[in-house]
Amino acid sequence: MLEKSLIFKYLYRSHTIIGLLVLFLFYMSTYFGTLTFFMPYLKVWESPSRHFAPQHNHAFNIDALLDEVLEKHHFLGDKPVEITLPSFRDPLLKISSEAQNSLYINPVTNEVLKVAKEENLISTFFNELHTGIVIPLVGMPLMGMMSVGILFLTFGGFWLYLQKRSHRTSSKASWRATWLSWHKITGLAIIPYALVFALTGAFLGLMLSSSQPFAWSMTHGTVSNMRTLVAPILFAQPKYKGGETTKQMLPFSTLQALAQEHYPQLSITNATLYHYGKEGAKVRFRGYDKENVAQSGRVNRPSITLDASSGAVVEHKTLDKTHGISRTLSTFYFLHFVPDETLGLRVVLALFGAILAISLASGYLLWAEKKLHQQGFLADLTNRVSIAILIGIIPSSALVPFLHWVLAYELFDKEIWIRGTFYAFWSFWLFYTVFERSIVMIISRMLKSAAWLLLLCVLFHGLKSGFFFWQSFHQKAWILFYMDLALILSSMVLFYMAKWVEKKELFYRYERKGVFDGY
Amino acid sequence: MVIKFWFIFLLSTQLFAHKIEGLNLIITPIESDTISIEGKMKGSGKKLEGNKIALISMIDKRILEEAFLEGGKPLQLKIPQESYWVYLYVGDQDVVEEGPAPKEGFKKIVTSQKERAFRTMGTLCLGFITLFLTISGYRIYGYKRRKKAVSLRF
Numbered sequence: 001m002l003e004k005s006l007i008f009k010y011l012y013r014s015h016t017i018i019g020l021l022v023l024f025l026f027y028m029s030t031y032f033g034t035l036t037f038f039m040p041y042l043k044v045w046e047s048p049s050r051h052f053a054p055q056h057n058h059a060f061n062i063d064a065l066l067d068e069v070l071e072k073h074h075f076l077g078d079k080p081v082e083i084t085l086p087s088f089r090d091p092l093l094k095i096s097s098e099a100q101n102s103l104y105i106n107p108v109t110n111e112v113l114k115v116a117k118e119e120n121l122i123s124t125f126f127n128e129l130h131t132g133i134v135i136p137l138v139g140m141p142l143m144g145m146m147s148v149g150i151l152f153l154t155f156g157g158f159w160l161y162l163q164k165r166s167h168r169t170s171s172k173a174s175w176r177a178t179w180l181s182w183h184k185i186t187g188l189a190i191i192p193y194a195l196v197f198a199l200t201g202a203f204l205g206l207m208l209s210s211s212q213p214f215a216w217s218m219t220h221g222t223v224s225n226m227r228t229l230v231a232p233i234l235f236a237q238p239k240y241k242g243g244e245t246t247k248q249m250l251p252f253s254t255l256q257a258l259a260q261e262h263y264p265q266l267s268i269t270n271a272t273l274y275h276y277g278k279e280g281a282k283v284r285f286r287g288y289d290k291e292n293v294a295q296s297g298r299v300n301r302p303s304i305t306l307d308a309s310s311g312a313v314v315e316h317k318t319l320d321k322t323h324g325i326s327r328t329l330s331t332f333y334f335l336h337f338v339p340d341e342t343l344g345l346r347v348v349l350a351l352f353g354a355i356l357a358i359s360l361a362s363g364y365l366l367w368a369e370k371k372l373h374q375q376g377f378l379a380d381l382t383n384r385v386s387i388a389i390l391i392g393i394i395p396s397s398a399l400v401p402f403l404h405w406v407l408a409y410e411l412f413d414k415e416i417w418i419r420g421t422f423y424a425f426w427s428f429w430l431f432y433t434v435f436e437r438s439i440v441m442i443i444s445r446m447l448k449s450a451a452w453l454l455l456l457c458v459l460f461h462g463l464k465s466g467f468f469f470w471q472s473f474h475q476k477a478w479i480l481f482y483m484d485l486a487l488i489l490s491s492m493v494l495f496y497m498a499k500w501v502e503k504k505e506l507f508y509r510y511e512r513k514g515v516f517d518g519y
Numbered sequence: 520m521v522i523k524f525w526f527i528f529l530l531s532t533q534l535f536a537h538k539i540e541g542l543n544l545i546i547t548p549i550e551s552d553t554i555s556i557e558g559k560m561k562g563s564g565k566k567l568e569g570n571k572i573a574l575i576s577m578i579d580k581r582i583l584e585e586a587f588l589e590g591g592k593p594l595q596l597k598i599p600q601e602s603y604w605v606y607l608y609v610g611d612q613d614v615v616e617e618g619p620a621p622k623e624g625f626k627k628i629v630t631s632q633k634e635r636a637f638r639t640m641g642t643l644c645l646g647f648i649t650l651f652l653t654i655s656g657y658r659i660y661g662y663k664r665r666k667k668a669v670s671l672r673f
Contacts, residue, residue, distance in 0.1 A: 097569075101571050101613075377658070377662050381659075412615065416637055420643070421640060424644045427647035427648050431647045431654065433651075434654045434655045434658060435650075
């Protein structure tokens with residue numbers, strides 16, 4: 001058994017080392033993950049086809065339209081047709097099928113839209129940066145490993161806090177003490193948040209990508225894809241036989257009302273049409289259970305199936321009838337994705353995410369403080385590179401929505417341009433941190449450029465889509481209005497921070513020593 | 520340190536789009552200036568059915584031809600007289616390939632833009648990273664020299 005003080009020492013050291021290893025990638029994941037909480041709203045904001053004021057509760061009526069649309073766009077056939085009802089996630093109604101490109105209908109005007117794939121460019125890109133999938137092959141497992149590291153840091157940090165040893169904090173007023181208290185306070189505040197999100201994140205990053213050997217060994221070397229093994233059991237798709245003769249269907253709204261009547265707790269989000277227009281056609285309504293949102297997430301939707309011509313109930317699958325593992329999985333996913341929750345919870349979680357980012361950054365500063373008084377160039381160089389990564393991420397990510405609105409929609413490789421510019425801009429900041437001598441200058445220029453880019457992207461959004469924020473206010477398109485407002489506000493905050501950095505004594509300290517002496 | 524550069528380098532190599540994992544769009548030119556188009560799943564080799572295929576002009580982005588994949592047979596289309604892309608639509612996404620030229624060549628040509636964005640931005644990325652490496656190397660060199668000079672003086 002190790003002596004207690006020795007355990008403390010080991011844990012303290014490993015907390016530092018693992019923290020430094022995990023910090024940069026997890027910071028990236030935290031930063032983009034926090035932005036991803038607002039993904040549904042970002043999606044609306046980034047696509048002009050969703051720029052309208054939706055009706056109350058996203059009401060719609062496609063009764064007159066449905067038959068014609070399905071016929072005209074080659075949807076009728078053996079493959080089931082999936083209808084995603086308008087919601088806060090996407091105010092458009094979507095019709096899709098396995099073998100067809102999706103169709104979008106504006107629920108207010110009942111107009112069939114042609115929507116380019118590029119329109120979800122920002123949110124997809126941010127999400128991919130969050131999961132680490134942008135790094136080929138190793139990206140997702142790597143992020144999973146980072147999450148495991150964060151779990152260790154959370155537990156270890158809490159244990160270290162409990163020991164309450166006042167170690168080597170000689171003067172209370174030193175910066176080290178300041179960073180330590182910041183790191184402690186923020187770290188304690190986000191323990192439950194970090195545990196839930198790092199645990200689920202580790203599961204998503206590591207388990208899903210490394211399930212192949214398990215599948216392979218369980219099937220004695222025949223199948224290596226876990227999904228093909230579990231999907232038929234967990235996500236069993238019902239198979240219905242359709243007749244040949246055509247038959248008159250009940251209107252869609254009637255069917256929906258009937259489904260709602262038979263299953264009042266169901267909040268319908270999707271409908272699937274089987275053999276629509278033929279004899280024996282079925283419609284399956286899926287959604288989440290209002291009394292148990294967590295267990296009825298997108299992987300485990302309870303459903304009710306109706307006969308499309310008579311309206312009789314064919315199958316009534318309540319939440320109790322779903323597979324236990326699906327329910328667990330759904331709860332698990334719910335904790336990470338909060339799929340059906342709206343703004344309130346998302347804002348709270350995003351605040352926690354910001355605190356986590358501060359905690360990570362103050363952890364770095366704590367280490368940097370120690371290195372500041374050492375000889376050599378290494379400390380200065382790591383400080384500069386860290387600034388390029390931790391703060392340089394802000395202007396680089398602000399560039400993405402800006403370019404999204406500036407570049408033409410018709411550009412066929414728009415996505416590559418934007419992603420490429422993001423990386424190029426980020427590496428530009430990496431170069432700039434060693435090129436420019438003054439650290440304060442570097443930070444304030446980064447913040448200022450981010451602030452300008454955000455302001456400009458609000459401007460170009462207005463110019464390109466015709467929805468300036470006063471117009472969206474006037475037309476009561478609240479999501480657009482609040483998105484613009486949030487961008488302007490964050491731009492103001494960044495301007496203020498840039499000014500604040502220039503005044504602050506603290507940041508000049510990092511310029512005194514190191515590589516740039518006598519420059 | 521090295522690890523960090525390595526990460527950024529890795530990040531910068533990921534710049535592709537218009538490709539869907541596990542999906543192949545196969546275009547083969549056959550006789551008399553026609554092409555046959557097939558969509559295939561990489562893993563299972565299953566052929567796509569019912570998906571929309573569009574030939575789109577590179578010059579003015581107009582749709583030259585639209586057709587649907589049917590019954591597992593390869594779709595045969597005439598090669599248009601100008602440079603074009605072949606789009607395959609799957610759900611919300613699309614797969615894009617540059618279409619092959621007819622025998623006598625296109626009447627109207629635009630230069631291939633397939634890798635343009637990737638190449639430009641990749642070069643820019645690597646350029647900045649090289650600049651970063653050279654400048655920090657230069658700084659460290661200067662720092663070491665100054666230190667030597669200081670220690671010699673005493």
